[in-house]
Amino acid sequence: MGVNKTEEMVLNIGPQHPSTHGVLRLKVQTDGEIVTSVTPVIGYLHRCFEKHCENITYQQVIPFVDRCDYIASMNNDFGYVLAVEKLLGIEVPEKVEYIRVIMAEMNRIASHLLALGTFGLDVGAFTPFLYMFRDRERILDLFELTCGARLLYNYMWVGGLSHDIPVGFVEKTYEFLDYFEPQIDEYNNILTFNKIFIERTADVGILPVDVAINFGVTGPNLRGSGLRWDLRKDETYSIYDRFDFNVPVGQGIKGSVGDSWDRYWVRVEEMRECVKIIRQALDMMPRDGDVKAAVPKRIRPPQGAIYSRSETPRGELGFYILSDGKPKPFRLKMRSPAFTALSVLSEISQGWMISDVLAILGSLDIVLGEIDR
């Protein structure tokens, strides 16, 4: 290819493009179909989240945290309330911990379903996308039952939850899990092991583990590269140490370790692990207890700073909160996992074709709300 060098063309993918997962713009330098460099241009969804937080109380931040990673709001809430609780030194009731884990893991399934579905869409498979959305809807129904909202929940509060789980929630969740587990096999049949899909994703966009660490990539993308690093296991927070689950890593079954297929496969396997965790949590959860028992009347943390991190579906979500003793945070910094995932895109997509760049982008599972904040 190198010999027949032609004139290079700059292609603008986005901000309005079917597969940029939001309002991302990619400046792609192409030599025919081959991509020589990719430059992501971000900021189209910038909403001044961090600055805005300095002007609202700790409780009021939660709806905005929801809107950062709008695909996995529960996990974002979880990370934020953990940070504030650490700052305040609050112990939350047992039941709250369990409900939080259940909700977070359910949202992890929902988020992975969306990630896998849109990844399928990026490589041209339309039907699996709708199957996954169908099942995601069921999770959202459960959330709606619990807190009235389907996307932006504002469910986890500092020190508690906005609502207790409704009567019948546990049974409905068991029912969902029983329904959901065979569905994973169906996704595998229609998409995961489809030869065309494997051809499109295996050995494409290989992210070596050292590059991943250098760029600070976390979550399923890092695990896809073969490193077993999951904050739920390695830096246990909340009550994750009580559950028995595995951390799937990419093994290069269809290609080499760290390719797009591995990143996809890690998410599929993670959904099974989520189901495991939810089952255990539902079994172990105390049935009664006040979810608002530890909610402080006024949130006024002492002076100081805190950094707290948690594992969202996209990776390590960190909150650095600097408090000056007032009811509003003095400074709030969010470390978003999707940002690092996007930053590695230009590194790993050079030399691939245009179609591959979009497949790699899909496999990195970014959410622009979190990148731009």
Next chain:
Amino acid sequence: MKRYFYNIWETITTLMIGLGVTFGHLLRIRKGNVTLQYPEERWPQPQREIGFNLDRYNVIRSRLHVDIDDCIGCLQCSRACPVDCIKIEFVKVDKGLDIGTTSNDTKKRLLVTRFDIDMTECCFCNLCTYPCPEDCIYMTGGPNSRKHPIDYEYSTYDRSDLIFRFSNVDPDQVARLTGQNELKVGGK
């Protein structure tokens, strides 16, 4: 060579499995259909039996509604709102004049002259409904359907119609009760 034929074989088998999945769904459409034909059919509304047995539960997030007769103008909701979409103004009533009580038998002392909720700004976080001491601001429907029916599609032709003005006080009343024509503005 072996790999070449194995690839062809793998392609054929995996593609056949995929075709089988979609064909199965094609045959089972009557059972598997998930479409809701929206204007004709509606999503089943959550019923009381599934756990909203506590009146304080407020788990439908459809539209904010205020029972203005119960409002005492304490500004709690307006303070809780992260996007400042609730605008309240009130005037102090002259001493000795009675402007009634709320349904919780709290004596009202302030005349709420403006209670606007801009639903185009509302972020449906539900934070305003918790601090209300009189339970007079709530999301319609669900467990609150007794107070106000659910309002799924509050769509309008004009954006300004989404600013809900709840206050029912007229200027004459203000002048009579406070003895002044200028409104003394409080709140945000």
Next chain:
Amino acid sequence: MTITWLIEWVNDSWLGFLGLPGAFILAVIIAGLAIFGLVAVHAIVAVYVERKVAAFMQDRIGPMGQGPGLHAGKWGLLQTVADALKLLVKEDIIPAAADRKLFVLAPFILFLGAFIAFVALPFSESLVLADFNVGLFYILAVSSFGVIGLILAGWASNNKWSLYGAMRSAAQIISYEIPAAISLIAVILLVGSLNMQAITSAQSGTVWGILPNWFVFQNPFTFMAFFIYFIAGIAETNRTPFDIPEAESELVAGFHTEYSGMRWAFFFLSEYANMFIVCGVAVVVFLGGWQSPIPGLMTGRIWGLFWFMGKVVFLVLIMMWIRWTFPRLRVDQLMNVSWKVLLPLAFFNLFGAGIWSLWLD
């Protein structure tokens, strides 16, 4: 009903004063309108069926607009009619930077390629507009004519996505013509004729007394040739998994990104017309054309038309089934499939079919 019959019919009627040239022109116009009607009706029905099939496969129910009026009839039956009417009255946007003449011309060239191929399709025993002795060759030749329209559309739009789509489709269609043609040659060897009716007639009777004597069942080489041809045919019609020229997640809409309204509808029309042609050729060459699946049962002119259309619709449905199941291939993989898999197999097939025919003699 051939074109010569039409000319005679016109000449014998009260329009006889037109003379032979006039009758010829009139006959061509009548035939053209009939084909256009078939293409349009097929596109409208096929779009509706495709939407329904896709919906059912995805646990949805597809277009369901109910009630009277244009909004769409019960079960959404009039949905595509309404869509077509909407496209007719839509604003026709020509981008300022486009090459106006070519931009306007491109959809018609593309449509023409599919349109004129209909002339040689034998719909039934007597219903073939022009019964050439090189019918199959003619169809193969003119249906690759449409690629010029694609390239023009991509180039004239002056849009990078369109250009990519056009270049991809040119490469794709040219490379898939070859395995398609070679797999057809396997049958031509056995029949010894390029005439569509002759090929159809060669498939009467039964094999082993049970299966109809179609070329799919006749011998293993023609059996394989059918699949090679069908896969190549899917690629020629630019449908998933070979829809890289219009890959919506990569190239927005590929070569027709800039088109709107009626011109865009012509792209759609020609896509469905192409599907019909590819399936029609497959039916004639491999599935016995207008012959009944049970020899001797339900034959005749009308039944012939019924069997032909039924088989075509069956193959079109399979194309839809494939489309809504698979992901899309990449450009280089697409070429690999053509040059490294289909072409060797087609050559092997041709060789085998040659030996088979010698052995039969």
